[in-house]
Amino acid sequence: MKKKLSIFSLVLAFILVLSACASGSGSSSGSSASSSSGTQKKTLRVVDDATYAPFEYMDKGKIVGFDVDILNALSKETGYKVQLANVGWDPVFVELKNKTADMSISAITINSQRKQTYDFSVPYFLSTNKILVKKNSNIKSGADLKGKVIAVQTATTGQAAVEKIVGQNNPNVKKFKTINLAIMELLNGGADAVVADNTVIEEYAKNNPGQNLKVIMDKKAFAPEFYGLMYPKGSNLRSVFDKAINTLYANGTYTKIYQKWFKASPDVNELKAQQK
Amino acid sequence: MIKVENLKKTFGDNEVLKDINVEVKKQEVVVVIGPSGAGKSTFLRCINLLDSITSGHIFIESVDITDTKTDINKIRAEVGMVFQQFNLFPHMKVLDNIMLAPMKVKKVEKEKAQKKALELLKKVGLEEKADAYPDSLSGGQKQRIAIARALAMEPKMMLFDEPTSALDPEMVGEVLDVMKQLAKDGMTMVVVTHEMGFAREVGDRVLFMDGGYIVEENEPHELFSHPREERTKAFLSKVL
Amino acid sequence: MDFRFDLIWNYAPFFLSGTLLTIGLSFAGILIGTLLGLVIALGKMMRNKWLSLPFVCYIGFFRGTPLFVQILIVHFGVVPLILGQSNGIVAGIIALSLNAAAYIAEVFRSGIQSIDKGQMEAARSLGMSHAQAMRYIILPQAFKRILPPLGNEFIALLKDSSLVSAIAAPELTYWAQQMGAEYFKVWEPYLTISLIYLILTLSLSAVVNRLERRMATE
Ligand SMILES: Nc1ncnc2c1ncn2[C@@H]1O[C@H](COP(=O)(O)OP(=O)(O)OP(=O)(O)O)[C@@H](O)[C@H]1O
Numbered sequence: 091m092k093k094k095l096s097i098f099s100l101v102l103a104f105i106l107v108l109s110a111c112a113s114g115s116g117s118s119s120g121s122s123a124s125s126s127s128g129t130q131k132k133t134l135r136v137v138d139d140a141t142y143a144p145f146e147y148m149d150k151g152k153i154v155g156f157d158v159d160i161l162n163a164l165s166k167e168t169g170y171k172v173q174l175a176n177v178g179w180d181p182v183f184v185e186l187k188n189k190t191a192d193m194s195i196s197a198i199t200i201n202s203q204r205k206q207t208y209d210f211s212v213p214y215f216l217s218t219n220k221i222l223v224k225k226n227s228n229i230k231s232g233a234d235l236k237g238k239v240i241a242v243q244t245a246t247t248g249q250a251a252v253e254k255i256v257g258q259n260n261p262n263v264k265k266f267k268t269i270n271l272a273i274m275e276l277l278n279g280g281a282d283a284v285v286a287d288n289t290v291i292e293e294y295a296k297n298n299p300g301q302n303l304k305v306i307m308d309k310k311a312f313a314p315e316f317y318g319l320m321y322p323k324g325s326n327l328r329s330v331f332d333k334a335i336n337t338l339y340a341n342g343t344y345t346k347i348y349q350k351w352f353k354a355s356p357d358v359n360e361l362k363a364q365q366k
Numbered sequence: 367m368i369k370v371e372n373l374k375k376t377f378g379d380n381e382v383l384k385d386i387n388v389e390v391k392k393q394e395v396v397v398v399i400g401p402s403g404a405g406k407s408t409f410l411r412c413i414n415l416l417d418s419i420t421s422g423h424i425f426i427e428s429v430d431i432t433d434t435k436t437d438i439n440k441i442r443a444e445v446g447m448v449f450q451q452f453n454l455f456p457h458m459k460v461l462d463n464i465m466l467a468p469m470k471v472k473k474v475e476k477e478k479a480q481k482k483a484l485e486l487l488k489k490v491g492l493e494e495k496a497d498a499y500p501d502s503l504s505g506g507q508k509q510r511i512a513i514a515r516a517l518a519m520e521p522k523m524m525l526f527d528e529p530t531s532a533l534d535p536e537m538v539g540e541v542l543d544v545m546k547q548l549a550k551d552g553m554t555m556v557v558v559t560h561e562m563g564f565a566r567e568v569g570d571r572v573l574f575m576d577g578g579y580i581v582e583e584n585e586p587h588e589l590f591s592h593p594r595e596e597r598t599k600a601f602l603s604k605v606l
Numbered sequence: 607m608d609f610r611f612d613l614i615w616n617y618a619p620f621f622l623s624g625t626l627l628t629i630g631l632s633f634a635g636i637l638i639g640t641l642l643g644l645v646i647a648l649g650k651m652m653r654n655k656w657l658s659l660p661f662v663c664y665i666g667f668f669r670g671t672p673l674f675v676q677i678l679i680v681h682f683g684v685v686p687l688i689l690g691q692s693n694g695i696v697a698g699i700i701a702l703s704l705n706a707a708a709y710i711a712e713v714f715r716s717g718i719q720s721i722d723k724g725q726m727e728a729a730r731s732l733g734m735s736h737a738q739a740m741r742y743i744i745l746p747q748a749f750k751r752i753l754p755p756l757g758n759e760f761i762a763l764l765k766d767s768s769l770v771s772a773i774a775a776p777e778l779t780y781w782a783q784q785m786g787a788e789y790f791k792v793w794e795p796y797l798t799i800s801l802i803y804l805i806l807t808l809s810l811s812a813v814v815n816r817l818e819r820r821m822a823t824e
């Protein structure tokens with residue numbers, strides 16, 4: 091998904107980390123992710139980096155976003171109370187390693203490197219970059235992008251994926267601050283393709299059939315990424331939450347939340363397929 | 367040479383010139399006097415259309431300059447004008463002030479224009495100021511340069527609007543001397559001035575204007591010593 | 607604070623090309639904006655109200671709407687219409703010129719109107735046409751007088767050129783944004799370009815100052 095890390099959010103994160111350091115140290119420490127055997131389920135400390143809209147970001151002092159809604163739904167499902175703390179990206183990993191937090195939901199991509207140190211839930215989100223081109227375009231794959239003018243959004247995985255193909259800071263890559271502008275550039279002939287997150291691109295192509303656009307998927311060039319809940323190694327919360335995630339898939343709650351934030355339908359089957 | 371018929375000029379509701387009829391012959395020097403606000407400047411400015419006229423006709427050498435078909439720039443090139451405030455071009459040296467219009471309007475070659483300009487500077491006694499900027503000159507010198515600038519276009523007639531009024535008294539003489547010489551050389555001139563001595567000495571005719579009319583006109587000695595109209599008498603008693 | 611000069615060094619070639627484009631955009635904007643501004647100033651001063659109206663509207667529009675929006679309109683609306691496709695650099699030059707022209711027109715107008723009426727009358731009385739009087743008498747004097755405010759407009763234009771980064775014209779600010787996004791750094795890119803902008807604006811005002819001194823008559 092949109093791993094947008096704008097300068098603004100960086101500054102915001104910096105301020106938040108500072109304030110977290112100043113105020114948060116005394117209150118919620120000392121929790122350990124060990125026993126949950128008693129009837130009284132303990133309150134989980136969940137950490138995130140609230141600078142990734144629309145997954146988790148600050149709105150009028152409150153953390154909101156897709157991940158937050160998922161977390162609350164899971165809390166209801168499992169009976170665990172949760173306390174979400176915005177600690178910043180790097181501290182998320184430190185806290186889980188030190189087991190000062192029980193869990194993190196922060197649009198974290200599941201990869202083998204991280205799996206060595208942490209545990210993950212089953213995937214709860216699928217992110218992949220796709221190519222948006224005009225219907226008559228001769229671009230058919232990621233490799234065809236070489237030599238073409240490509241519009242992307244600055245600091246997204248889309249930009250990174252494209253630059254992996256054509257080279258970093260290639261002058262043919264036009265980077266815009268918002269995805270809208272990148273798509274406008276394509277429509278006005280200033281670019282041959284837009285590479286961005288599937289949700290955005292598919293949504294746009296679907297809602298603007300008159301523009302004669304098509305979406306190209308290239309799984310080799312743009313590998314799909316799956317997000318998961320991250321736990322300290324050996325956490326016993328895993329199975330409970332995995333079950334709850336599947337319940338959300340089954341009862342439609344997941345789709346409802348997904349549509350609320352992305353105005354599109356999720357590919358639940360693809361997500362479930364990953365569990366095998 | 368200049369013939370003005372039924373000239374009227376209004377600024378909004380203010381009728382400044384009410385019915386002016388004048389004729390100026392070749393080589394004649396006509397002096398215009400009258401109280402402030404009488405319309406003297408307006409009259410002069412109408413003659414080269416710096417102010418547009420409301421009705422009536424003005425002929426210069428039988429050409430009706432109020433006719434829309436007349437090329438007004440050509441007329442103005444033949445009618446020199448000297449202003450109370452000199453209006454020299456401050457961003458140009460004296461020589462360039464004089465050479466500009468002949469070169470740009472009459473397309474005179476540079477060498478010729480320069481030669482002529484130096485002659486004129488000599489005539490007004492300011493050769494040594496050719497390379498000076500106007501701001502470094504005294505008022506009297508500025509006005510003499512302004513006269514030279516107008517003469518450079520070789521006008522058929524010259525209009526002067528209170529050319530000495532903005533000068534310190536000791537500088538009035540040098541400017542009047544230049545004007546007297548011009549008159550002697552046979553230039554046709556219309557001069558608005560309060561210098562009665564000048565009017566007496568070189569004026570062929572004096573017009574007394576008041577309230578938008580030419581109230582009285584006569585040969586200078588006659589008008590100054592035997593004014594017929596009450597208004598003329600009242601005005602002269604104040605200035606003489 | 608660890609200030610990563612090495613990261614700036616990595617981006618030096620981009621800052622260099624960005625600086626060149628910033629200079630190019632500003633130079634073109636100043637040139638076209640000044641010429642157009644003069645035309646618009648003269649247009650606005652026409653006595654006929656109907657003829658001057660378009661120029662009045664022009665100034666009102668370009669001074670009254672955000673430059674950022676003008677850039678988007680030109681980039682996505684005007685340039686594709688002319689060239690058949692969008693082009694960030696062309697759009698940047700057009701938008702900056704059109705915008706600067708509105709401000710420069712007002713500077714010209716105030717300069718022209720500050721010249722004594724007697725200058726125009728003296729020129730006309732010598733037989734010069736209105737255009738000749740403007741060209742040889744009024745404008746040279748007005749220009750000398752408006753050089754300082756004109757210099758301010760030039761400097762504003764140079765800094766405003768940063769807004770075209772929004773349409774991916776790869777000038778200085780664009781590369782600062784890319785560097786910031788790549789390394790998650792704020793101070794390294796933005797302090798660097800601030801320094802470059804400062805050098806550019808100081809050089810520009812030095813040029814204007816020299817011009818001013820050269821035009822001052824003794
Ligand atoms: N451009 C103008 N607009 C409106 N009114 C004007 C204009 N020029 C002159 N007037 C008016 O016309 C009248 C005559 O002015 P004019 O300058 O012709 O007088 P004058 O006889 O030259 O007086 P002075 O001796 O003060 O120079 C005055 O009432 C003046 O206010």
Ligand SMILES: [Mg+2]
Nearest residue numbers: 406407408527
């Ligand atoms: Mg007067």
